[in-house]
Amino acid sequence: MEERFIIELTQSLKNFLPEVSLTVTLSLVILLDLIFGRRFKNIGAFVSLAGLVVTLFFTIKQYGGSYQIFRGMFVVDPYSTFFKFVFLLSAFVIVIFSLQSYELRETSARRRIGEYYFFILSLTLGAFLMAGSVNLIMMYLSLELVSISSYILAGYIKESERSSEASMKYVIYGALSSGLMIYGISLVYGLTGELNIYAINASFLSSGYSPIVLMISLVLILAGFGYKISAVPFHYWTPDVYEGAPITVTAFLSVSSKAAGFAMLVRFLKASFIDRTITLGIEGAWAVIQGLPLTEIVAVLSALTMTVGNIIAIWQNNLKRMLAYSSIAHAGYILMGVVVMQNLGISAMLIYFLAYLFMNLGAFYCVMLVAEKTGSEDIEVYKGLGYRAPFLSIVFTIFLVSLTGIPPTFGFIGKLYLFSALINAKVIWLAVVGVLNSVVSLYYYIRVVRNMFLGDPESGKEPINFSPAHIVVMLILVIPTLLFGVYFTPIVNFAQISVAMFGLR
Amino acid sequence: MLSEFAKVLLFLIIGVIFVAGGLITNRLIRPHKPNPEKSTIYECGEEPIGNPWVKFNIRFYTVALIFLIFEVEVVFLFPWAVIYKELGLFAFIEMVVFLLILILGYVYAWAKGDLEWDKPKPKYLGFEREKREIEEVQA
Amino acid sequence: MIPLSWYLFLSLILFTIGVLGVLIRRNAIVIFMCIELMLNSVNLALVGFSSYIGNEIGQMLVFFVLVVAAAEVSVGLAIIIAIFRNRLTVNIDEINLLKW
Numbered sequence: 001m002e003e004r005f006i007i008e009l010t011q012s013l014k015n016f017l018p019e020v021s022l023t024v025t026l027s028l029v030i031l032l033d034l035i036f037g038r039r040f041k042n043i044g045a046f047v048s049l050a051g052l053v054v055t056l057f058f059t060i061k062q063y064g065g066s067y068q069i070f071r072g073m074f075v076v077d078p079y080s081t082f083f084k085f086v087f088l089l090s091a092f093v094i095v096i097f098s099l100q101s102y103e104l105r106e107t108s109a110r111r112r113i114g115e116y117y118f119f120i121l122s123l124t125l126g127a128f129l130m131a132g133s134v135n136l137i138m139m140y141l142s143l144e145l146v147s148i149s150s151y152i153l154a155g156y157i158k159e160s161e162r163s164s165e166a167s168m169k170y171v172i173y174g175a176l177s178s179g180l181m182i183y184g185i186s187l188v189y190g191l192t193g194e195l196n197i198y199a200i201n202a203s204f205l206s207s208g209y210s211p212i213v214l215m216i217s218l219v220l221i222l223a224g225f226g227y228k229i230s231a232v233p234f235h236y237w238t239p240d241v242y243e244g245a246p247i248t249v250t251a252f253l254s255v256s257s258k259a260a261g262f263a264m265l266v267r268f269l270k271a272s273f274i275d276r277t278i279t280l281g282i283e284g285a286w287a288v289i290q291g292l293p294l295t296e297i298v299a300v301l302s303a304l305t306m307t308v309g310n311i312i313a314i315w316q317n318n319l320k321r322m323l324a325y326s327s328i329a330h331a332g333y334i335l336m337g338v339v340v341m342q343n344l345g346i347s348a349m350l351i352y353f354l355a356y357l358f359m360n361l362g363a364f365y366c367v368m369l370v371a372e373k374t375g376s377e378d379i380e381v382y383k384g385l386g387y388r389a390p391f392l393s394i395v396f397t398i399f400l401v402s403l404t405g406i407p408p409t410f411g412f413i414g415k416l417y418l419f420s421a422l423i424n425a426k427v428i429w430l431a432v433v434g435v436l437n438s439v440v441s442l443y444y445y446i447r448v449v450r451n452m453f454l455g456d457p458e459s460g461k462e463p464i465n466f467s468p469a470h471i472v473v474m475l476i477l478v479i480p481t482l483l484f485g486v487y488f489t490p491i492v493n494f495a496q497i498s499v500a501m502f503g504l505r
Numbered sequence: 506m507l508s509e510f511a512k513v514l515l516f517l518i519i520g521v522i523f524v525a526g527g528l529i530t531n532r533l534i535r536p537h538k539p540n541p542e543k544s545t546i547y548e549c550g551e552e553p554i555g556n557p558w559v560k561f562n563i564r565f566y567t568v569a570l571i572f573l574i575f576e577v578e579v580v581f582l583f584p585w586a587v588i589y590k591e592l593g594l595f596a597f598i599e600m601v602v603f604l605l606i607l608i609l610g611y612v613y614a615w616a617k618g619d620l621e622w623d624k625p626k627p628k629y630l631g632f633e634r635e636k637r638e639i640e641e642v643q644a
Numbered sequence: 645m646i647p648l649s650w651y652l653f654l655s656l657i658l659f660t661i662g663v664l665g666v667l668i669r670r671n672a673i674v675i676f677m678c679i680e681l682m683l684n685s686v687n688l689a690l691v692g693f694s695s696y697i698g699n700e701i702g703q704m705l706v707f708f709v710l711v712v713a714a715a716e717v718s719v720g721l722a723i724i725i726a727i728f729r730n731r732l733t734v735n736i737d738e739i740n741l742l743k744w
Binding site for chain 2: 002005006009023027030031034
């Protein structure tokens with residue numbers, strides 16, 4: 001017994017190195033910050049960066065394999081590894097943002113800066129686990145790890161009323177929806193007696209199920225996922241939290257936590273509700289088990305999410321809040337890739353996530369810099385910014401154009417693949433809704449651009465200068481946004497290889 | 506024969522009857538002559554000072570939170586202890602890793618002074634805002 | 645032997661009370677108590693299912709739910725303290741700086 005166990009475990013640990021290295025890094029961050037934190041303020045940031053690089057190394061080494069480890073708790077496959085790259089990249093960029101962030105430097109948060117990086121890393125670790133977990137216990141735990149870290153991060157500036165209010169709302173919504181989700185999980189467990197999603201699927205197929213109970217539990221579980229990806233009936237926390245939280249945290253949540261939610265959602269839907277006995281004849285398509293209107297549910301969610309997000313975003317005057325609603329809308333677009341229930345849709349989703357990573361982080365970075373220089377996130381301060389800070393304005397325009405989905409940007413490629421996947425699967429109505437929404441979104445993105453280049457400066461006319469470090473970060477984010485908009489073949493190939501999930505067609 | 510649960514139920518019923526019966530007979534046969542001395546709250550013979558519904562010091566709360574976290578982790582030690590013999594050294598190492606991570610948290614709480622009793626009074630962070638508001642009203 | 649449905653009904657009732665409490669009550673601390681109630685009702689359902697089905701995975705999940713509930717609530721209470729120091733209230737109707 002013992003020998004077999006140890007062999008199994010060493011095998012598992014070998015494929016678990018990225019997570020182990022992240023765990024070691026975050027323990028080191030907190031330890032070193034306790035010891036040297038007084039003398040070297042930013043030790044946490046540099047240790048985190050080093051740890052992230054090491055983790056990246058292990059993750060690259062892991063890419064391509066497909067294993068189940070820790071007795072069916074966790075899988076390592078190209079799909080989860082792809083998401084790990086997304087999380088690592090965004091964590092890396094966010095640590096660099098945080099080093100430059102005035103919000104963290106000028107408030108009481110500077111006294112707790114080591115812990116800040118600790119929570120950034122623990123959120124990343126949770127996201128890693130979410131991407132790879134195939135057991136409902138593991139899914140719930142990793143989801144909670146991400147949630148709890150983000151509650152704390154959202155309220156990180158304790159003396160800011162907005163920050164603590166954001167954190168409070170987040171924790172209440174989060175706890176409510178995770179409570180709903182765990183109730184759904186308990187029902188699924190009652191139906192099947194299993195918590196591993198492959199075993200659940202096998203039990204559905206072999207011993208049948210009651211569609212109504214399954215439907216109820218699916219809706220409850222979707223509440224948990226929907227909250228994580230901020231899909232519409234569960235989106236109420238998003239604008240408040242995004243507005244109140246420190247902007248580096250907002251940017252991180254909008255990418256990492258959302259990507260993790262999607263990674264887990266798609267794996268859960270695909271692995272648990274696939275009917276392996278039916279072959280559809282289309283390459284990479286999967287059939288949903290009978291009596292479950294999964295496609296319709298997700299399609300309605302997607303249409304609602306993007307419509308509500310885009311329409312409310314029109315009225316926003318605070319840029320952070322506008323980007324929050326735009327991120328809700330983007331969740332709707334990404335859900336379109338899930339609707340088709342084909343690998344084509346998933347690969348489109350992966351491409352979109354890479355695009356979203358660069359353009360969304362970039363947009364938040366620009367908002368952060370402007371807020372630092374002018375002290376406000378209101379759309380009014382953007383008036384005449386094109387003359388005061390031409391470089392930033394052009395870069396910001398590129399990000400906004402990319403978020404709208406206009407060529408030649410990466411955002412366009414992402415949307416193109418999503419829509420083509422939809423049309424390929426003949427879900428035309430949703431594609432029409434998506435296109436209409438993109439037109440609506442153009443209005444509010446362009447409003448900012450119009451303010452920057454056509455408005456008269458009101459709050460001072462003197463030019464705003466940025467340090468070389470700021471310009472370098474902007475370039476790092478804007479170059480991929482433009483480059484992959486033109487030269488996208490490697491990204492598309494990468495995404496198409498990465499749709500492979502463990503044990504699934 | 507009674508089932509196990511019926512025995513528990515019987516036990517409960519007898520317990521309730523015993524307590525309630527005692528209280529009721531007491532009530533029926535005791536003399537009833539209250540005076541102010543008698544109806545004060547009993548505090549070990551001391552004169553009671555103020556209302557018992559006071560706010561507790563916030564430090565109890567911090568310590569309680571820390572206690573809560575570490576206490577709940579013990580839940581994982583029970584199943585581990587059950588199969589400890591079967592798994593031997595390996596299980597020991599596993600648990601040491603788990604506990605090390607926990608101890609890291611404990612060290613953190615300690616080093617940050619959350620276990621100290623004598624700490625400066627926590628500041629009410631809203632003062633600045635209130636001052637601002639008062640100034641605005643005056644202006 | 646008590647049938648499974650009794651456990652499930654009790655758990656459903658507790659869960660509903662919890663959800664209603666979260667939606668109706670205005671005091672942040674009471675809301676957290678209601679969330680605890682929700683999680684504990686789930687625990688009851690899990691234990692009931694586990695003994696009915698006859699495998700122990702459900703009971704395993706109960707441990708984790710317990711621990712997560714403790715972690716969530718301690719973070720939640722810490723956040724409530726932070727907000728109380730800022731605003732001197734824990735009534736969520738008065739905590740309304742961020743809207744629309």
